[in-house]
Structures are given as structure tokens and as C-alpha cells.
Amino acid sequence: MTPGATTRKRVLSGMRPTGKLHLGNFVGALQNWVGMQDQYECFFCVVDWHALTTDYADTSRVKENSLEVAFDWLAAGLDPEKCVLFFQSHVPEHAELHLLFSMITPLGWLERVPTYKEQRENIKDKDLGTYGFLGYPLLQAADILVYKADCVPVGEDQVAHVELTREIARRFNAFYGSGKPVFPEPQSLLTPAAKLPGTDGRKMSKSYGNTIMLADPEPVVRQKLKTMVTDPARVRRSDPGNPDLCPVGDLHKIFSSNETMAKVNDGCRTAGIGCIECKSWAADSLVRLLKPMQERRKKFEQNPRLAWDILEAGSQRARQAAGETMQDVRAAMHMSLDYEAPQGRAD
Numbered sequence: 001m002t003p004g005a006t007t008r009k010r011v012l013s014g015m016r017p018t019g020k021l022h023l024g025n026f027v028g029a030l031q032n033w034v035g036m037q038d039q040y041e042c043f044f045c046v047v048d049w050h051a052l053t054t055d056y057a058d059t060s061r062v063k064e065n066s067l068e069v070a071f072d073w074l075a076a077g078l079d080p081e082k083c084v085l086f087f088q089s090h091v092p093e094h095a096e097l098h099l100l101f102s103m104i105t106p107l108g109w110l111e112r113v114p115t116y117k118e119q120r121e122n123i124k125d126k127d128l129g130t131y132g133f134l135g136y137p138l139l140q141a142a143d144i145l146v147y148k149a150d151c152v153p154v155g156e157d158q159v160a161h162v163e164l165t166r167e168i169a170r171r172f173n174a175f176y177g178s179g180k181p182v183f184p185e186p187q188s189l190l191t192p193a194a195k196l197p198g199t200d201g202r203k204m205s206k207s208y209g210n211t212i213m214l215a216d217p218e219p220v221v222r223q224k225l226k227t228m229v230t231d232p233a234r235v236r237r238s239d240p241g242n243p244d245l246c247p248v249g250d251l252h253k254i255f256s257s258n259e260t261m262a263k264v265n266d267g268c269r270t271a272g273i274g275c276i277e278c279k280s281w282a283a284d285s286l287v288r289l290l291k292p293m294q295e296r297r298k299k300f301e302q303n304p305r306l307a308w309d310i311l312e313a314g315s316q317r318a319r320q321a322a323g324e325t326m327q328d329v330r331a332a333m334h335m336s337l338d339y340e341a342p343q344g345r346a347d
Helices: 023-036 048-055 062-076 093-102 107-111 114-122 136-145 156-176 218-226 247-255 258-269 275-302 304-332
Strands: 010-015 041-046 083-087 151-154 187-190
Touching: 010 023, 010 136, 023 041, 023 062, 023 151, 041 062, 041 304, 048 062, 048 136, 062 083, 062 275, 062 304, 083 304, 093 136, 093 304, 107 114, 107 156, 114 156, 136 156, 151 156, 156 187, 218 275, 247 258, 247 275, 258 275, 275 304
Parallel strands: 010 041, 010 151, 041 083, 151 187
Antiparallel strands: none
């Protein structure tokens, strides 16, 4: 697949390199990406520069964590023959476009992004008073627009970032478009938000220590399920429960078959089954999902160079597409790298 050689709509999305992915990452984004690669022209990047916006003080694990993310992407079914997988930092055009956007973007636009104030208030152990942190939505806009993406798959909490990207594209086009827009205004492609709890009942997150990792072997998955919280109304084995109020019930709704769900609904509500049996069925469903991924992952764990080469080749393909965009950008801004005679003079 050559970037730009298809009439399919183009999609851009990325993940920070936080290391191995968990079920929340899979349900929240990765599963959707795998389904999109046959329908859209997809660019998926490991956004390693974005990792520095909060974790700039220690970069020692960025490369290792980037590879772990790549392993899980490939294991989950992202196919380099169907989509472009790449490292953000290997495509310097992202940084160039980010710089140019920084010249035209009012500070107030960045300061009003909801996640900016939210994270400044919630993350107290790091100094987030940096331009990199303030400007990360601008880098995100460059990530999207350098590929002239039509759509961006996001959850509800990221819609404001896509709207900022649309405003930046509009402002750039107004200044430099000369009647012909340089950038499209990308649309949010809302990802269905499944309710996926962690083992303690809260949202699954590494920061809570409540995750089930895509790479967790079967004994670990089963042990984590054994400790998972359940419907608080079921104090005794003989008490009826409600799967709609139970974190294990939420897992069943996402990962279990209709047949298993029917058994869970009937058995839980009538106290016909205990929580241990219900958790065991949930573990069965997770193991069926994860085992094939883990088999594919082994190949890359044993030879990390395979994954590196796939993403390096993807980075070259991404550079080709990004380079074409930057030619348009420089021409629109009268900053082309080619020599042009000054207006009114002929060489």
C-alpha cells in the first residue's frame, strides 16, 4: 500500500509508549484499530515525543516501552500490509509542522484545553509548567494534519483535542490557503466506550495497579480474577446478586459468549452459582482471547528486531506522506526549499 494511493478516508491515531498494554487499551482503542484497517487508510504511531511531555526527566525506558507497545499491536492483529505502523520521532516532519503551528496558535487556545487544567491539578509529583506540556495538543494537531487525516478515532475525553486541531487547520488555511485549503478539517470518529473495570472495580489503569495485561499468562489471569471485587450485595454464597452491578459481570458483557452470559445472569440473580465459578468463566473467556495474541507476541519477544524493522519501514512510508504535506505547507507559506526568483525579477 502506497500512502495516498487509495480513495479510502485516511485515519491517524497513536499511543504513548507506556510499556505492555492492558485490556483497557485493547477495548478502548486497539480492538477498534484492528477493525478499521480494512476500511480506512490507517496510520498508527507510537507517540514517543508525547511521552516526554510528562516524563521528560527520565527517558531511559522510552525505546524499550515503544517496542513493548509494538509487540502488542502486532500480536493483536495490526497488519503492516494493511496499515502504516511507525515511530513518531522517526518522522521529523511532525516536529517541523508543530513549530510552524506554534507561530500562529494563540496561547489561550492551549490553556483552555480541558485536560491541561485537569492534569495540572491532578499530577502533583511532576513539574508540568513547561511549554512541552502546554503545547502537547499542538503537537497532536501536527501529528494529525501532517498526514491530512480525514478522521481521528477518539474517546469522548479527546474530542476537544480534535476540535482544536480543526481550529488550527482553519486558521492556517485562512492565512496561507489562498482560496485552496492546505489542510482538511478532520472529524472525530467516536470509539464506542465499553465499561471495563480493573480488578478493584475502578477504571482499569496502570496507575491504580488493577490491570490485566494482554501479555499476562493464563495462571496470572486466573489469579487476578480470583481477587477481583464483585457485587457488594452478595455477602454470602446464598445471597442473590446483580451482574449489572458487578465488575466481573462487566467483563462478561464484553468478553463472554451469549451462552455464558445467559448462565451468568440466571445463576447470579438466583444464587445458583457462586462468585468463584462466575470468575472462572470470565477467566475462560479472557484466556480464549489472549492466548492467540500471546502466541503471536512470542515471535517478537524472541526477536525484537522483527518489530523494530516493521515500524522502521512504516516510518519511512510515513515520512513519504508527511513529506508531501510539508511541501504543500512550505509552498503555501512561501518557504519552499526550492529557489524561486523574487517577485518582479526574472533570472
